[in-house]
Amino acid sequence: MRKSLLVALAAATALGCLPAIAEDLITSDRVGPSDAPKKMVFRMTGDGPSSTDPTWAAGYTKLYTDFINNHPGWQLELQMMTGDISQEQARMLEQAKAGHAPDCAAVDSFVLPLFKQAGVLKSLSPYFTKEEIDQLFPFVRDGITGKDGEIYAWWWSTDLRVLYRNKEIVPNAPETWADTKAAALQSVEAGMEGMLFNGSRYEGTAFDWLGNFWGQGGKLVDDAGKPVFADADNRDKFVKAVDYYRDLVESGAAPRRVATIGSYDDLNAAAAASTTALFVGGNWQYRQLENSMDPEEFAKWTFSMLPGITADQRSTGTGGWTVAAFSSDPEKVEMCATLAREIYMGPANALQEQLPTRADLYDKYDVFKSEANQTFAKALKVGQARPGVLIYPEISNQIQIMMGKVLTGAAATDAAVDDAYKAALDAYARL
Amino acid sequence: MSASAMRSKLPFLGAAVRHNRVPSPYPWLMPVILVMGLFYLYPVIDVFRYAFTDLTLLGGEGRYTLSTFANVLTRPELPQILWVTFVFTAGSVIGQQLIGLAMALVVVRSEKRNLFGTTILRTTALIAWVVPGIAGGIIWKMLFNEAPFGGLNSLLRLMGMAPVQWLSDPDVVMWSVVLSNVWRGTAFSMVVMYAALKAIDPSLYEAAEVDGASGRQKLFFVTLPQLRPAILVNMILITIQTLNTFDAIISLTGGGPGRATEVLSLYTFNVVFRNYDLAAGSVLSILMLVISLGLALVYAAFLPKDEKA
Numbered sequence: 001m002r003k004s005l006l007v008a009l010a011a012a013t014a015l016g017c018l019p020a021i022a023e024d025l026i027t028s029d030r031v032g033p034s035d036a037p038k039k040m041v042f043r044m045t046g047d048g049p050s051s052t053d054p055t056w057a058a059g060y061t062k063l064y065t066d067f068i069n070n071h072p073g074w075q076l077e078l079q080m081m082t083g084d085i086s087q088e089q090a091r092m093l094e095q096a097k098a099g100h101a102p103d104c105a106a107v108d109s110f111v112l113p114l115f116k117q118a119g120v121l122k123s124l125s126p127y128f129t130k131e132e133i134d135q136l137f138p139f140v141r142d143g144i145t146g147k148d149g150e151i152y153a154w155w156w157s158t159d160l161r162v163l164y165r166n167k168e169i170v171p172n173a174p175e176t177w178a179d180t181k182a183a184a185l186q187s188v189e190a191g192m193e194g195m196l197f198n199g200s201r202y203e204g205t206a207f208d209w210l211g212n213f214w215g216q217g218g219k220l221v222d223d224a225g226k227p228v229f230a231d232a233d234n235r236d237k238f239v240k241a242v243d244y245y246r247d248l249v250e251s252g253a254a255p256r257r258v259a260t261i262g263s264y265d266d267l268n269a270a271a272a273a274s275t276t277a278l279f280v281g282g283n284w285q286y287r288q289l290e291n292s293m294d295p296e297e298f299a300k301w302t303f304s305m306l307p308g309i310t311a312d313q314r315s316t317g318t319g320g321w322t323v324a325a326f327s328s329d330p331e332k333v334e335m336c337a338t339l340a341r342e343i344y345m346g347p348a349n350a351l352q353e354q355l356p357t358r359a360d361l362y363d364k365y366d367v368f369k370s371e372a373n374q375t376f377a378k379a380l381k382v383g384q385a386r387p388g389v390l391i392y393p394e395i396s397n398q399i400q401i402m403m404g405k406v407l408t409g410a411a412a413t414d415a416a417v418d419d420a421y422k423a424a425l426d427a428y429a430r431l
Numbered sequence: 432m433s434a435s436a437m438r439s440k441l442p443f444l445g446a447a448v449r450h451n452r453v454p455s456p457y458p459w460l461m462p463v464i465l466v467m468g469l470f471y472l473y474p475v476i477d478v479f480r481y482a483f484t485d486l487t488l489l490g491g492e493g494r495y496t497l498s499t500f501a502n503v504l505t506r507p508e509l510p511q512i513l514w515v516t517f518v519f520t521a522g523s524v525i526g527q528q529l530i531g532l533a534m535a536l537v538v539v540r541s542e543k544r545n546l547f548g549t550t551i552l553r554t555t556a557l558i559a560w561v562v563p564g565i566a567g568g569i570i571w572k573m574l575f576n577e578a579p580f581g582g583l584n585s586l587l588r589l590m591g592m593a594p595v596q597w598l599s600d601p602d603v604v605m606w607s608v609v610l611s612n613v614w615r616g617t618a619f620s621m622v623v624m625y626a627a628l629k630a631i632d633p634s635l636y637e638a639a640e641v642d643g644a645s646g647r648q649k650l651f652f653v654t655l656p657q658l659r660p661a662i663l664v665n666m667i668l669i670t671i672q673t674l675n676t677f678d679a680i681i682s683l684t685g686g687g688p689g690r691a692t693e694v695l696s697l698y699t700f701n702v703v704f705r706n707y708d709l710a711a712g713s714v715l716s717i718l719m720l721v722i723s724l725g726l727a728l729v730y731a732a733f734l735p736k737d738e739k740a
Contacts, residue, residue, distance in 0.1 A: 086705055114707070193579060199688075408600065408688045423508070427706060431487075
């Protein structure tokens with residue numbers, strides 16, 4: 001009797017401890033045992049176990065658990081970035097220059113040139129094969145490669161901008177700016193607030209809109225990295241693209257409140273509340289809409305390539321996230337590369353349906369064979385990344401300021417464009 | 432007790448007293464000097480040093496130059512930034528001072544009458560004060576949201592009124608930002624005014640009543656003159672606080688549309704963290720320091736002489 005009691009007690013204790021052990025392996029700021037001899041600090045975005053999407057959080061929890069089990073003796077200290085990515089990246093750059101950067105971190109692809117220029121990143125070339133690097137899309141490979149031919153980050157996901165629409169109200173995909181205006185006005189007649197897009201002081205404002213400029217063949221910078229977006233060759237294209245948005249607002253095809261929208265969540269909210277039938281958003285929002293809407297409601301939504309001034313002059317902005325190493329410890333640099341490879345290069349793409357940067361991964365994972373992802377992949381062919389030059393953040397800043405003035409009617413398009421161009425040139429001269 | 436008797440009682444002070452000297456204050460002040468120097472003075476000196484360089488966050492050692500000052504102070508956008516800062520600061524300071532004073536008067540009055548709800552009023556105002564700037568900005572962004580489901584516009588529609596373009600109209604947006612800042616900062620003014628009101632000698636009111644003064648006369652001829660030093664000190668504090676405010680604005684408007692709400696502190700933040708220009712940010716920080724000190728001196732000039740001493 002006594003023996004069986006002891007056995008029962010031991011079993012109960014063991015069972016009670018199991019969840020505790022499982023919980024202990026992943027906390028909000030740590031992966032792996034707290035007493036592990038080796039530790040790597042990883043600063044990350046929401047693409048991890050703390051994702052706000054429960055499905056993704058569960059998926060990442062499993063990926064990270066498997067990862068740490070495969071690498072005994074290691075602990076990952078997780079540092080979460082806030083939503084203000086520009087500020088987070090600037091702070092991290094400052095910390096890296098002072099020698100206080102995390103060992104490994106998520107670096108937004110559009111600021112990667114700044115980190116490369118500052119010389120704070122460690123080469124990841126030894127940890128990826130030539131075949132793996134060659135599989136990367138050319139704009140991705142160029143983006144991560146330094147002047148010395150080494151790769152300084154692993155760009156694991158890319159994204160693009162598309163035009164979402166409610167098929168019940170806008171049955172056909174608008175292909176031109178004129179089609180878009182007509183469709184938006186039609187949605188206003190149906191009681192909607194018109195077409196929505198980011199238009200406030202926010203990086204997305206510039207980036208989502210740039211496809212309209214690039215589609216006409218416009219160039220932001222020349223080969224030396226100098227702003228040329230409003231020089232003799234580009235000014236007309238730039239003004240036309242700005243006037244497209246201006247006309248949407250002035251005609252009532254878009255509400256003036258677009259000048260206050262600075263988050264893709266605002267666009268999701270409007271779609272979920274059925275107050276809009278047309279908006280410019282990112283490919284990742286497709287899954288977000290599915291997760292936030294009833295199936296019948298989600299079935300009404302689809303997307304198409306961003307329209308152009310003509311149907312054959314179309315483009316879209318492509319961005320994405322990289323993983324880069326800052327540590328001076330080669331073992332941690334290798335661990336960082338391993339993390340990028342085992343969690344982010346493929347598994348995370350499949351989990352979040354974030355578009356991979358390697359052509360072969362589209363065939364490897366079934367999720368990328370869906371009609372939606374095939375359409376995204378097709379649109380990537382006209383995709384264009386932001387120029388990897390130091391002046392880009394200031395060009396973007398000036399576009400955001402210009403857009404605010406134009407959309408609210410505070411300035412004429414020509415004057416606003418000229419002001420933005422002059423400010424960008426002045427900033428370039430100071431670099 | 433004679434001096435000689437005291438010397439015999441306090442032998443350790445003997446030498447100093449004999450030579451008519453006080454003990455050196457430096458051993459006592461050194462800890463404070465060290466802490467102030469390390470945590471306050473050193474960063475300020477560094478800001479001045481950076482301002483005379485062309486340092487950026489992008490790399491390079493930088494060199495010493497005066498050109499950063501010339502470049503920053505002649506930027507075409509600076510006059511507009513300063514004007515926006517002036518409107519935001521003046522609106523916020525006046526709003527916070529007036530509403531804070533009014534609330535303090537109501538609280539003191541209702542305490543005297545033992546009215547129900549005094550504590551609730553005081554606590555409610557203080558809750559707004561302890562809300563972090565970013566959170567305050569997000570709260571107001573939801574309220575000012577111009578979507579059909581936006582907070583304040585939904586209320587206006589319920590009342591049959593036309594919606595307001597709180598954040599997208601360049602002529603309205605500044606006042607929306609001022610409103611959110613007044614909401615957040617009024618509690619501080621209320622606390623300062625409340626303490627000052629409590630310190631007024633009740634005999635002054637008794638004398639005024641004997642003289643037959645009305646409530647309005649008591650306010651203008653007793654309360655406000657007695658509050659003058661507190662009002663000026665409060666205005667110095669909230670002016671400096673408002674000049675440094677950028678967190679609430681960045682989450683509410685980001686400085687837009689255009690530059691309609693880009694105050695000097697936010698502009699400085701953008702220059703450093705978006706343009707990576709450390710030297711220019713340092714020059715702008717010095718400009719903010721000069722403006723704050725200048726305004727503090729102007730306010731101080733109105734302080735009664737004995738208060739200044």
